[in-house]
Amino acid sequence: xxxxxxxxxxxxxxxxxxxxxxxxxxxxxxxxxxxxxxxxxxxxxxxxxxxxxxxxxxxxxxxxxxxxxxxxxxxxxxxxxxxxxxxxxxxxxxxxxxxxxxxxxxxxxxxxxxxxxxxxxxxxxxxxxxxxxxxxxxxxxxxxxxxxxxxxxxxxxxxxxxxxxxxxxxxxxxxxxxxxxxxxxxxxxxxxxxxxxxxxxxxxxxxxxxxxxxxxxxxxxxxxxxxxxxxxxxxxxxxxxxxxxxxxxxxxxxxxxxxxxxxxxxxxxxxxxxxxxxxxxxxxxxxxxxxxxxxxxxxxxxxxxxxxxxxxxxxxxxxxxxxxxxxxxxxxxxxxxxxxxxxxxxxxxxxxxxxxxxxxxxxxxxxxxxxx
Numbered sequence: 001x002x003x004x005x006x007x008x009x010x011x012x013x014x015x016x017x018x019x020x021x022x023x024x025x026x027x028x029x030x031x032x033x034x035x036x037x038x039x040x041x042x043x044x045x046x047x048x049x050x051x052x053x054x055x056x057x058x059x060x061x062x063x064x065x066x067x068x069x070x071x072x073x074x075x076x077x078x079x080x081x082x083x084x085x086x087x088x089x090x091x092x093x094x095x096x097x098x099x100x101x102x103x104x105x106x107x108x109x110x111x112x113x114x115x116x117x118x119x120x121x122x123x124x125x126x127x128x129x130x131x132x133x134x135x136x137x138x139x140x141x142x143x144x145x146x147x148x149x150x151x152x153x154x155x156x157x158x159x160x161x162x163x164x165x166x167x168x169x170x171x172x173x174x175x176x177x178x179x180x181x182x183x184x185x186x187x188x189x190x191x192x193x194x195x196x197x198x199x200x201x202x203x204x205x206x207x208x209x210x211x212x213x214x215x216x217x218x219x220x221x222x223x224x225x226x227x228x229x230x231x232x233x234x235x236x237x238x239x240x241x242x243x244x245x246x247x248x249x250x251x252x253x254x255x256x257x258x259x260x261x262x263x264x265x266x267x268x269x270x271x272x273x274x275x276x277x278x279x280x281x282x283x284x285x286x287x288x289x290x291x292x293x294x295x296x297x298x299x300x301x302x303x304x305x306x307x308x309x310x311x312x313x314x315x316x317x318x319x320x321x322x323x324x325x326x327x328x329x330x331x332x333x334x335x336x337x338x339x340x341x342x343x344x345x346x347x348x349x350x351x352x353x354x355x356x357x358x359x360x361x362x363x364x365x366x367x368x369x370x371x372x
Contacts, residue, residue, distance in 0.1 A: 087372025
């Protein structure tokens with residue numbers, strides 16, 4: 001049989017089948033239409049077990065962080081974010097710097113804080129860096145993500161993302177520039193506290209608004225409040241600790257007395273980027289006024305200009321990060337860089353991070369990036 005004949009035969013067979021009642025589509029009757037209109041539609045049932053949650057895996061239980069785990073931290077570094085010459089994150093240098101902190105006994109890092117220049121990051125960059133820090137180092141050190149904002153909506157969204165990528169705690173500043181009332185401060189913090197362990201950060205020199213003890217007391221009953229990073233001074237630290245609130249000093253120059261005389265748990269430090277071992281000794285080894293005095297010239301040098309200008313300059317001079325600045329930050333002038341070389345020699349190069357000789361660096365060695 002030819003191909004054409006086969007096609008004609010198949011067509012006839014198909015026509016016969018269509019005439020057969022078993023292969024014809026039945027037109028809906030009026031009774032069918034009535035039944036369909038008056039029957040109650042039932043949605044498909046999802047494969048869920050009501051009111052019964054799947055048990056957490058053992059690894060999830062083991063790695064879960066509670067506010068009590070954060071409250072015990074004595075030395076936390078507000079870690080610097082290094083850059084490549086085009087302004088992108090230098091993740092290799094970042095990993096090296098965090099490793100140096102871990103090796104010298106630091107217990108936690110703040111990612112994307114003021115020192116880490118979170119204010120110069122997009123939220124995508126910010127959350128990525130938090131997630132990377134958790135994935136690479138979360139088993140050895142507590143990762144505190146700076147997910148605060150002057151917008152409550154942004155603070156909520158960033159905090160959700162931060163906990164989703166595994167951060168152990170959130171750091172929240174009070175709304176700056178577009179300041180709010182004391183009642184507004186309480187409402188702002190109450191919006192983010194339910195998500196996980198939270199540290200409130202009070203630094204009026206940057207926000208132009210103090211968070212008074214009354215606001216903290218209003219939030220005390222929330223179990224997720226881990227404590228306060230306090231920059232107002234040791235009298236305020238004492239007020240909090242007297243009321244049973246966990247406090248970390250946010251001022252390196254006051255942290256020794258905060259810890260040993262005023263009840264602070266420890267410090268959230270900038271200078272520990274440079275000398276983590278000495279800062280651990282200061283926070284763990286009991287009162288040590290001689291070591292505190294030894295570190296004071298370095299601390300004063302670090303804060304002669306708004307942080308993190310001097311820290312970025314010093315880490316570049318130590319060869320730990322590239323001499324790249326995201327604007328509007330610019331390096332310290334030559335005279336100040338010479339001062340840093342002398343400070344390193346006085347304190348001892350072996351106490352600083354990195355292994356390279358400390359250099360002065362020329363002005364032309366620094367790269368300033370405005371578009372990144």
